[in-house]
Amino acid sequence: MSIENPNPNYKLTEEERKRLSKVLADGYAAGGSIKALAASIGRSYGTVHKLLTEAGVKKRPRGFQKSGRQHSSTGPAS
Numbered sequence: 456m457s458i459e460n461p462n463p464n465y466k467l468t469e470e471e472r473k474r475l476s477k478v479l480a481d482g483y484a485a486g487g488s489i490k491a492l493a494a495s496i497g498r499s500y501g502t503v504h505k506l507l508t509e510a511g512v513k514k515r516p517r518g519f520q521k522s523g524r525q526h527s528s529t530g531p532a533s
Contacts, residue, residue: 463497476510479503483512 467475475496482492493503507514 463499463502472506472509476506479506480510480512483507 479492489503493500
């Protein structure tokens, strides 16, 4: 995934925002994390989160794994 101007300080035009939102929404739907998507386009986590929200994407719960199983931060059950 790439954008025309990778400078993170570059202000996206409305058309670029819409196009990038669609690309990010597709990547997120395919299982990509917000952090990985942000790194792939050279933008911040917050920018990607905002673009996904503007695109109407429903966010997965924290700790989501593609297999659908949740990570347990407390370790194995005793």
